[in-house]
Amino acid sequence: MRKALFLLIAALAPAQAFAANQVALDNNVFVERVTTDAAGKQRVLLEEPKVVVPGDRLVFVLNYRNAGAQPADKFVITNPMPSAVRFAGAGDTPPLVSVDGGKMWGQLADLTVPMADGTRRPAQPADVTHVRWAFQKPIPAGATGKLIFRGVVK
Template structure:
């Protein structure tokens, strides 16, 4: 294990259970934040809160198309809906925090669309390797009459995890947001 400790962030929305009647809000609360840090590590002072919003494009009263964000408990989440995942971090300590890393898995019922921060990296192999999406290729095996392997550029639908590695210290009292979006399968 490297000297950097990793904060494992479970902002995974358990959309797969929506068919059983569980609302997206209930599913989000079923996936609590897990932090793997020692109590003496300053990184333990950085708290992360997460929320999931449903993005809808609809006409306003004047008939103009606009995009709105809704709490999942206020709308029915259906396949094809765009979800916006917002991870808010806040250093509640009195010292700057360095070496801070946030990993966020993508739930199997959500197809990754994009990440807001250009400095974020992604994984297509379950969180083993991280980099820019354009750096990865995927090899698929055709199990037809002739076994053929096909290599293609990785696509957003191949993303399994997102990682934010903070190059700069998070100042005492500082806060910010990390955002990504996905589409319900």
């Protein structure tokens, strides 16, 4: 059981995201826990994922910094979804997603998945294999930012 739990936690670690130009990335993953105090007020806590179980909500945080001396033009970050996690949305900057290992990209509502009988069905969050952000404006030298996406442990 301990080995299986370790392997699950290792599978949740965000894979190395890929970015263009001289952009440095720092990837983190947190378990989102909701606690209620004595007065009944709820607080959302982000904790290191020491133990996770199916149904746990995860928050993936990608911090970026243009470490170059020039603006980073055509800035793109691509991050694979861990196989043990179902995509559950993103923050204020919604990503493009892929449901075929990164071959095609689009909004989830616009993508389809092939069925064994040759038909296609609408893509679902569990089908997402990668998330991608493609910035339309250059990132100034020294500028920083943060991107967030969420998942649920399968």
